[in-house]
Amino acid sequence: MTGMARAFWIESPGEGAIRDVELSGPGADEVLVRTLFSGISRGTETLVFGGRVPENQYAAMRAPFQEGDFPGPVKYGYLNVGLVEQGPSDLVGRTVFCLYPHQSRYVVPAAAVTPVPPEVPAERAVLAGTVETAVNALWDAAPLVGDRIAVVGGGMVGCSVVALLARFPGVRVQLVDADPARAEVADALGVGFALPADALGDLDLVVHASATQAGLARSLELLRPEGTVLELSWYGDRRPALPLGEAFHSRRLTLRGSQVGTVSPARGATRTYADRLALALDLLADPALDALVTGESAFTELPDVLPGLASGAIPALCHRIRYAGQDHGD
DSSP: OEEEEEEEEEEETTEEEEEEEEEEOOOTTEEEEEEEEEEEEHHHHHHHHTTOOOGGGTTTTOOTTOEEOTTSSEEOOOOEEEEEEESSTTTTTOEEEEOOOSBSEEEEEGGGEEEOOTTSOHHHHTTHHHHHHHHHHHHHHOOOTTOEEEEEOOSHHHHHHHHHHTTSTTOEEEEEOSOTTHHHHHHHHTOEEEOGGGOOOSEEEEEEOSOSHHHHHHHHHTEEEEEEEEEOOOOTTOOOOOOTTSSTTTTTOEEEEOOTTSOOTTTTTTOOHHHHHHHHHHHTTOGGGGGGEEEEEEGGGHHHHHHHHHHTSSOOSEEEEEOTTOSTTO
């Protein structure tokens, strides 16, 4: 049994198109999913769209169900929420999250989908992959009750981290970003906001997610002696310079990397990738996280939307793609 679907491909750096795809019916232990929504992770996906993945990172940057190779043609993406139409009886009719690219229908192993809790709307569930990154970052950072913390960079990842830190007891957390408009998002998430020059200092922890050299330098400046910067940014083919010759050594500062591709060693012995994703979906029951979705477009508009996101003409945290009426046969 076969069917048709439609998928978004990056044909070459800066240029995308929607292709027709022929699907085979699901086999044993597979599911056929009809996509309801997908999300564009603006930071990573616009780097991929622009052909800015370094060649030595091609393997590390592959998405789980990517087709093609960098810089293109490549089918890329990993924030997909859909409805299971065929498969094991306990999944048919369930809304699920999958690390799948932008495609109207797809077949994957049943183990590759995670049911979305009933209290989490499908529209919000597209944030699961980014909230999972935030969960892993906080497992790495291990903040303590009463810590003074800043998140520098109010993009999708930074705001996800801020949203989770807002739940920690006794923690003072501030979102720091060069865009004054991010103050509205910070307010919706229940945290303070500051421009970089006005940020509170003497911090125990700074989570850096701006992917800029200036943001990383400012993060180091905000620390107390023996404080830690947790680096979440993905710089693509850029090489930021660091002020390690100033007070970095005398103040005994720590700069630590965190990446969602590996479960944090702090939890690796007791948590799996599936556990981490399920936790992220549970955390999405909080309606405050709707503030991270800042725009929506139809699937057919995606070839025009991604260039706008990449250039900054369309300002966004998470831009959601809707699929109703976009598939063959709908």
